[in-house]
Amino acid sequence: FYLSRALGLGEALTGAVMSIGPVVSALCGVVSGRIVDRLGAGRMIIAGLAMMVVGCLALSMLPGLFGLAGYTAAIVLLTPGYQLFQAANNTAVMLDVGERERGVVSAMLSLSRNLGLVTGAAAMGAVFAFAVGARDIGRAAPEAVASGMRVTFAVAAGLVVVALLIAVGRWRKR
Numbered sequence: 001f002y003l004s005r006a007l008g009l010g011e012a013l014t015g016a017v018m019s020i021g022p023v024v025s026a027l028c029g030v031v032s033g034r035i036v037d038r039l040g041a042g043r044m045i046i047a048g049l050a051m052m053v054v055g056c057l058a059l060s061m062l063p064g065l066f067g068l069a070g071y072t073a074a075i076v077l078l079t080p081g082y083q084l085f086q087a088a089n090n091t092a093v094m095l096d097v098g099e100r101e102r103g104v105v106s107a108m109l110s111l112s113r114n115l116g117l118v119t120g121a122a123a124m125g126a127v128f129a130f131a132v133g134a135r136d137i138g139r140a141a142p143e144a145v146a147s148g149m150r151v152t153f154a155v156a157a158g159l160v161v162v163a164l165l166i167a168v169g170r171w172r173k174r
Helices: 002-006 011-018 020-039 041-095 099-132 142-173
Strands: none
Touching (some): 002 011, 099 142
């Protein structure tokens, strides 16, 4: 909605811009895994979450200041943090799993990630719709859509800060 309504991008350009995150993710996946192997899962969970906070805050602010360039820069900041967190979190979980249980735990990690993506998208979609304040988001004013985006990613940043505080607390206990 933000790309098409607030920035006025056409369908093809909206799709191309939306592909930036997955492309960056694909490029960062193996690199993130190697960084986790080298520096350890605990610290990289924290680093990945910290990068995600910066990326969410950037998505909340930069597009309003710099339009498409701000949106793109924010996605490029957010996505490597997500990749680093995922690699580190999966590694940390699998370290404590016995050899006979790795398949089941791996499947549960995949299930929990997919459930999190689906429920997170639904919850953040509700936050966005509430923040836009229009009955029909497709007809909402571009300014309302931009405001909804700012609020949604500010909320996301707050949620990631909570996750970061939990991770820091667990890391200190160890």
